[in-house]
Amino acid sequence: MPSFYSWGQSSGAISVGLHMVTNGGNPDGLFRAAFMQSGSPNAVGDITHGQPHYDALVSATGCSGSTDTLQCLREVPYEMLLDAVNQSPGIYSYQSIAAPAWLPRVDGVFLTDDPQRLVQKGSVADIPFVSGDCDDEGTLFSFTSLNITTDAQFEEYLHTQWMPNASTTEVTQMMMHYPSDPAQGSPFGTGDLYALTPQFKRLAGFQGDVAFQAPRRFFIQNRSGKQRIWTFGTKRLKITPFLGSFHGSDLLNVYAGKDMASYLARFVANLDPNIGQSTDLYWPQYDVANNQTMLEFLDGFIPQALTTDTYRVEALAYVTDMMLAHPL
Numbered sequence: 001m002p003s004f005y006s007w008g009q010s011s012g013a014i015s016v017g018l019h020m021v022t023n024g025g026n027p028d029g030l031f032r033a034a035f036m037q038s039g040s041p042n043a044v045g046d047i048t049h050g051q052p053h054y055d056a057l058v059s060a061t062g063c064s065g066s067t068d069t070l071q072c073l074r075e076v077p078y079e080m081l082l083d084a085v086n087q088s089p090g091i092y093s094y095q096s097i098a099a100p101a102w103l104p105r106v107d108g109v110f111l112t113d114d115p116q117r118l119v120q121k122g123s124v125a126d127i128p129f130v131s132g133d134c135d136d137e138g139t140l141f142s143f144t145s146l147n148i149t150t151d152a153q154f155e156e157y158l159h160t161q162w163m164p165n166a167s168t169t170e171v172t173q174m175m176m177h178y179p180s181d182p183a184q185g186s187p188f189g190t191g192d193l194y195a196l197t198p199q200f201k202r203l204a205g206f207q208g209d210v211a212f213q214a215p216r217r218f219f220i221q222n223r224s225g226k227q228r229i230w231t232f233g234t235k236r237l238k239i240t241p242f243l244g245s246f247h248g249s250d251l252l253n254v255y256a257g258k259d260m261a262s263y264l265a266r267f268v269a270n271l272d273p274n275i276g277q278s279t280d281l282y283w284p285q286y287d288v289a290n291n292q293t294m295l296e297f298l299d300g301f302i303p304q305a306l307t308t309d310t311y312r313v314e315a316l317a318y319v320t321d322m323m324l325a326h327p328l
Contacts, residue, residue: 013039132232138208187244
């Protein structure tokens with residue numbers, strides 16, 4: 001039995017999830033468990049969706065006239081290639097996490113289908129895993145679109161960046177699940193505070209859900225009852241202005257040697273975050289049919305608590321449906 005486990009945060013966690021669904025769900029002895037922080041198998045489309053970005057890279061490096069553009073790219077000077085890659089849309093471009101150029105895509109080899117379709121088909125490594133998110137995953141990625149200040153601009157952003165193949169009705173329905181009321185946006189639970197623009201908290205709430213919360217819930221709900229699963233949410237640093245419990249804030253719980261590090265260490269050693277624990281709160285497995293238990297990491301005198309993973313049920317379900325229908 002392999003003694004390795006797979007851990008990742010953000011794109012690293014997404015990579016862990018993709019490794020769980022590749023190869024027909026057979027890890028082939030590479031790892032025996034997985035721990036994912038802010039990332040799950042997400043909906044991505046065919047490799048041809050990336051063709052415009054490849055064409056732009058070829059053009060920017062002067063390789064357009066080559067009979068073998070890939071070989072040409074291999075031979076261009078490093079500085080030229082680096083400059084061209086840096087011109088590609090990234091997570092801190094206006095498109096943000098909706099359209100980074102170099103996403104994993106369905107290539108017929110590593111990914112034989114949309115990762116979430118693979119989850120539905122049961123192509124998932126049969127190993128114990130942990131998956132969790134920060135409460136305000138989308139705030140960090142919503143500062144590059146502060147010029148979105150009206151309902152019409154938000155609608156256009158959804159239609160052009162996130163849902164280009166969706167109908168107007170589908171986009172309108174999405175807007176209803178993510179209203180402009182700042183009290184319902186992210187940072188969640190902060191009322192009307194931190195509304196940098198009339199649409200900032202709305203966009204932050206949507207982007208955190210579409211990229212992180214919805215894929216996580218979809219993944220654990222589909223795998224519940226088939227393997228051992230634990231899920232968590234972190235609401236620490238909620239008082240951080242405009243960011244709240246932002247993407248990446250959970251890393252402090254690990255690298256600063258805090259309680260998540262203890263759960264992680266026990267999970268790595270025993271394939272269970274509870275075995276060997278002394279003072280930390282007991283963390284029950286997730287079970288969609290019964291308790292849907294989630295461990296929360298909190299600030300204040302009570303550092304951990306148990307809750308249920310039942311927030312924004314209709315919104316997250318609709319997001320999942322739309323991303324399955326219209327993968328990026």
